[in-house]
Amino acid sequence: MKILITGANGMLGRDISEVLKNHELLLSDKEDLDITNPEQIETTLQEFTPEIIVNCAGYIDVEKAEDQEDLANKINADGVLNLARACKNSSCVLLHISTEYVFDGENINGYDENAITNPINIYGKSKALGEKLLQENLDKFYLVRSSWLYGKNPQLGKERGMNFVETMLKLAKERDELNLITDQISKPTYTKDLSFAIKQLIEENYPHGVYHLVNESPITPFDFAKEIFSIKHINTKLNPISYTQYPTKSKRPLNAILNNIKFPKLRSYKEALKDYLDS
Numbered sequence: 454m455k456i457l458i459t460g461a462n463g464m465l466g467r468d469i470s471e472v473l474k475n476h477e478l479l480l481s482d483k484e485d486l487d488i489t490n491p492e493q494i495e496t497t498l499q500e501f502t503p504e505i506i507v508n509c510a511g512y513i514d515v516e517k518a519e520d521q522e523d524l525a526n527k528i529n530a531d532g533v534l535n536l537a538r539a540c541k542n543s544s545c546v547l548l549h550i551s552t553e554y555v556f557d558g559e560n561i562n563g564y565d566e567n568a569i570t571n572p573i574n575i576y577g578k579s580k581a582l583g584e585k586l587l588q589e590n591l592d593k594f595y596l597v598r599s600s601w602l603y604g605k606n607p608q609l610g611k612e613r614g615m616n617f618v619e620t621m622l623k624l625a626k627e628r629d630e631l632n633l634i635t636d637q638i639s640k641p642t643y644t645k646d647l648s649f650a651i652k653q654l655i656e657e658n659y660p661h662g663v664y665h666l667v668n669e670s671p672i673t674p675f676d677f678a679k680e681i682f683s684i685k686h687i688n689t690k691l692n693p694i695s696y697t698q699y700p701t702k703s704k705r706p707l708n709a710i711l712n713n714i715k716f717p718k719l720r721s722y723k724e725a726l727k728d729y730l731d732s
């Protein structure tokens with residue numbers, strides 16, 4: 454299959470590029486294919502004629518988005534619309550990645566694939582708008598939501614170039630104790646597992662639509678850090694705190710739990726985390 458991957462230098466983009474390498478791939482990132490540039494997208498599609506675009510490009514800085522709403526919308530909403538329109542013109546499928554942040558996190562039972570979105574911060578709003586524009590402008594799409602991603606290729610050297618796992622390992626070397634939140638919950642997901650699930654979705658021709666692809670089951674940052682330190686035999690003391698003691702500019706969804714009821718369940722976060730830390 455001919456597959457165009459956008460945002461291919463990102464944390465998820467790199468794993469997806471590796472996992473899909475049995476296909477004919479065109480790997481692109483902002484420098485060669487900026488998804489906010491419709492002409493550039495058209496030209497690329499005419500030249501490469503992909504059957505699927507996997508859109509891993511995105512604006513993902515939740516805190517900065519509070520001050521950069523226009524930029525977040527330009528990439529996460531307008532960029533997706535540009536891709537959707539181009540796909541419609543060339544009968545190409547668009548697989549787009551979204552997030553648990555499109556939900557408000559008020560529902561302690563979590564959110565099924567068909568739940569109504571209600572984002573509570575700028576990043577979530579820009580992603581929800583992207584989802585809406587995708588669904589309104591294209592029939593042949595996969596909308597894949599996932600959460601709390603960690604992968605082997607965080608963008609090291611960039612300001613946000615650390616995933617949660619690497620941040621915990623780094624802080625454990627620098628401090629004797631760490632404060633971690635106990636009243637926020639989500640499903641941390643290994644980008645390798647997400648990439649293999651996406652490969653299965655595409656290769657086994659699952660029906661187009663919305664999918665929640667996440668490792669199971671939900672966990673708090675406190676317990677996830679505890680698990681990381683247990684696997685790595687680290688003794689740093691962990692202090693439980695409430696999210697109210699860790700003020701952020703952006704509001705965060707508290708029960709950001711994606712329920713996967715349409716696709717075979719991915720493995721547990723414990724297995725995925727051990728695999729990540731051992732490899």
Ligand SMILES: NC(=O)c1ccc[n+]([C@@H]2O[C@H](COP(=O)([O-])OP(=O)(O)OC[C@H]3O[C@@H](n4cnc5c(N)ncnc54)[C@H](OP(=O)(O)O)[C@@H]3O)[C@@H](O)[C@H]2O)c1
Nearest residue numbers: 460462463464465483487488510511550551552599601602
């Ligand atoms: N990270 C998470 O916890 C998480 C959770 C759920 C869903 N997601 C979603 O998963 C997707 C991938 O996230 P990630 O963690 O892999 O992010 P990432 O590492 O920041 O990768 C995103 C890539 O997109 C590129 N990009 C930015 N603007 C672009 C543009 N206009 N045109 C083309 N490429 C552009 C970025 O380049 P620059 O770095 O140069 O800007 C980067 O290489 C995003 O849609 C995100 O919303 C992420």
